Amino acid sequence: MASIRIISEKCYGCGICLGACPFGAIRIIDKKAVIQDNCTLCGACVSSCKFNAIEMTKDEAGTAGDISAYRGVWVFAEQKEGKVANVVTELLGEGRKLADQLGEKLSAVLLGDGMEAAAQELISYGADNVYLVDHPSLQRFNDESYADIFTQLISRYKPEIVLMGATTYGRSLGPRVASRLNTGLTADCTQLEIDTERRLLLQTRPAFGGNLMATIICPDHRPQMSTVRPKVMKALDPDPSRVGEIIRPDVDIPLDTRVKVLETVTTLCEKVNLTEADIIVSGGRGLGDPGNFALVEELAQILGGAVGASRAVVDAGWVDYSHQVGQTGKTVGPKVYFACGISGAVQHLAGMSSSDTIIAINKDPDAPIFKVATFGITGDVVEVLKALISEFKKRLK
């Protein structure tokens, strides 16, 4: 079995490993580091030790099959009502880079009904080919039939990397498929790189609400699967002159699925879909009064943005939970994020700190939100919001 141990002769009891351990599983006892029972064998301490006093051994992996047969990079092209999700073009942009580094093809996998034109568009965004499964039963996302078909395709064509959006659907389909294939899946990645020597995908993702980053590999199993956070990767400019092949593979389409999607209800206007919005104006308790939240909504409307909120005001009932940004709500990454009267609790920061430009408006100059802000404004939130509304009304005419 895998094990970790402190080489007692080399350990000086300096305690650096205590800080490196994300699980608090190391103690210093009699001036030596001792690994406790709650160690998860993550190995974070090994590299932290300046004296090479921590040794970790891992057993040879089980029978993982021949991984060299797996080639190419795939992107799952999630669609809703025939419209391909924005994250897909971002994944194609990133996937293009990875495929070029590996010297392999980039393919998109598109399941839906009447999606030929959309498939062509995926090629213009960088795909070399598109595996298109077009069938009336696939019009809506269904965990069961989608997982079934996607697994069939992966087993047949053997891609080495599979990228999916870290969306509601992607984060449900991904683990289902990875579990069936008994391969690794890394959730909500914000950075992908290739270790060209070993042909490994280095997947970096936030954990502990964004307070710790971890780089994860999947060395012995294929495909290497990642869900990728929307709005982090950059899409290429579409090039309609790009040529690629649309492949219509022959697959078994499960028609009598146990999971039945009876109804799809859209409650937010498309422009204000938080996870896809370019601009978000969020309000927090610093607004003082629920009535003042209307100012947040007004500024959002003028800018054509979405309305976000901190947990505090959602819990207080000022605005619906679907607007909540943060660890217990939605993770967003707009081009511009306004935090109005939000102090910036770590849980909130976890949901929005990857925004391109952050504007913090708060009366307390020491509020943690200013630490992540591109532009900070200290002052009365209500006054500043009113001024911003009238300024933008004037300027955007």
Added chain:
Amino acid sequence: MNIVVCVKQVPATTEVKMDKETNTIIREGVEAIINPYDMYAVEEGIRIKERLGGKVTVLSMGIPSVAELLKTTIGLGADDAVLLSDRAFAGADTLATSYALSMGIGKIGNVDLVICGKQATDGDTAQVGPSLAEKLGWPHTTYVRKIEEIGEDFIRCQRMTEDGYEVVEMPLPAVITVVKEINEPRLPSLKNMMRAKKAVVNVWTADDIGADKNLCGLKGSPTQVVRTFVPVHDISSEMITGDAGEQARKLADKLLTMQFPVGGC
């Protein structure tokens, strides 16, 4: 209705405090709690039991000390608690965790519904629920915000999506993962707290659940963490001064000279 709720022990805060000099994590005095999302799962399980009758078993995988924590769920109204604890489980990624949990659920037997929180606050992966469903061979629905109806052999629920929700129906047995909107967890009752005090948590090893050790823990985990680091926010903050009017004007100047993606709804 025989319900299993899966819970995970996590640190009470995700606030990873850093020692600025050594750039390492300060871990002193961080209390362990049950993952907050899992508390909504426990509550929902108890509510279903109260409506339909049956039993709620809380299931976790972790170090022996997690057993004490599981007792708190009995204080809330769960009937039984099971802890999978074995060195063979250490270092499990989401795949190996799902496998072990599925074997635990197999041993509990005759389970109709498994409820998980949408994700845990330490790993934030949200993968164990769907992965577990696959290992069990059962259908699943994630991000459930409301159970519209549940009967002997089916469940109809609302799954939260980016722009609304969808109504999904599945036959039982099935797995759901729940978001915090689904309910407001109760406080423990005095009667249940007394029961929790006396409760004995079943601790099962890999052998007890008949698990293949090659599929457990680090050995059964395709993914490996190769590096952890604390993100550096190298943000050059700029404070905008003046009265509200000036501040608004200066900010608009700055934003409008950037390629400001203004649109209308």
